[in-house]
Amino acid sequence: MTVIGWDIGGANVKLARVEDGCITQVVQIPCPLQADRAKFDQALAEGLKLCLPGARHAVTMTGELSDVFADRAEGVAYLVGLMRKATGDRTLFYAGRGGFLDAERAIERWREVASANWHASATLTAALCAEGLFVDAGTTTTDLIPLKSGAPAARGHTDGERLIEGELVYSGAVRTPVMAVAQAAPFQGVMQRIAGERFATMADIYRLTGELPEDADPYPAADLRGKTKQESAARLARMLGRDASEAGLPVWVDVARYVAACQLAQIEAAARELIVREDLDASAPVIGAGCGRFLAKRLAELLGRPYRDFAETIDCAPEMRDMAARCAPAVAVALLSE
Structure with a gap:
């Protein structure tokens, strides 16, 4: 069939x-x-x-x-x-x-x-891995679903309920604007506020850090220009009210790493609350899915938990x-x- x-x-x-x-x-x-x-x-x-x-x-x-x-x-x-x-x-x-x-x-x-797609993924994963934290990091959102006794242990079911419960973090690896992740960033040793404009997205951040899969971003860039590291740096520089020529590429990579750390901290905070809420065993893995599942893998490291890829199940x-x-x-x- x-x-x-x-x-x-x-x-x-x-x-x-x-x-x-x-x-x-x-x-x-x-x-x-x-x-x-x-x-x-x-x-x-x-x-x-x-x-x-x-x-x-x-x-x-x-x-x-x-x-x-x-x-x-x-x-x-x-x-x-x-x-x-x-x-x-x-x-x-x-x-x-x-x-x-x-x-x-x-x-x-x-x-x-x-918007029931998260439930399908979590239900299948729970049938194959009875206890864990399912993390689907997509282009715009990150789902965090505790799995217990072979079933999703979600309390929220609509997007609104899931945002309340911390089971949905509206932040992803591609389309999320940088301004939704960080309100300030370091530039050459000084913290400064950033612009409240969609000059750059997280796709630019992860292109600069080298973590974004090459074909994960089929959408036009914020300025409709190219997607080289240099062009991503130019968009990120605009977030700081600057031109990319004010610093070398390594400086903009450092800014990108800071923004990436801010996003991961948001996801980690939600994950820790869910782990405590459901009293997940320390051996329960993080199971990663989505084009941004490199975030799930880093999350597992921060939580001191084993990591499994969805495709392995x-x-x-x-x-x-x-x-x-x-x-x-x-x-x-x-x-x-x-």
Whole structure:
């Protein structure tokens, strides 16, 4: 049996093909940069070209949060309708604790369907690693889900509830503006405030530190220019009200490392609260997923815990492990729906 797992996000669509429990294909398709809902039509059309006729489809989403929709209910209805039109009755929609629903019930129970992708990843991971801290560091957010007794130990279920509980940190490795992570930074031995403008993003930070995977940032840079280290340094310099020519590249790398440390400190603080709350055993690992899972690995080091990669927990060919870990929710809904 072939199942296609979909994770429909506002910036990209991820899909994973699973055949008899084995991951055979994982891809990520950027949504076109346009301010209307047709961007989802185009991205899904590209994804459907990769699907085998007669395959079953399992869908989760965060794209309903896109500002092309008036609210989340409208977003869920549109994306569910889009998939139903393309695949008919062969599609099920993931609703977190509610399991998989058909299209009609998915629209009725939109609150459960909206942004439930984290629950799919955590549920699959917990079935394979009974206790731990699941950390999915993506382009814009970081999910932190304690796992206990083979199930997610999340208290929040909507994004609002999860932000209250510290299970969602709205900070990621690519699209997050630098100004959302740090309000000051050191420059040549002096701390200074930084600009409240989207001159640079965390993609620039991690390009400068050398940690960003080469193809993890398909989006235009903040100034619509290139993505070399020098161009990232120029954008970061603007955050300090400066030109990159005021210092050599190593100075801007040091600034980037400081900002990166600020982001990791935010994630670490949330992680420690969850570990204490759930009384996780000291041997319980951090399981990392997402394009920014290098953050999860560093977090494990700070917490003194073993680290496991999401791709190590599933049946996946070595050459697909990186994409499988980046696209964990798509992989998860495919496997959970088998």
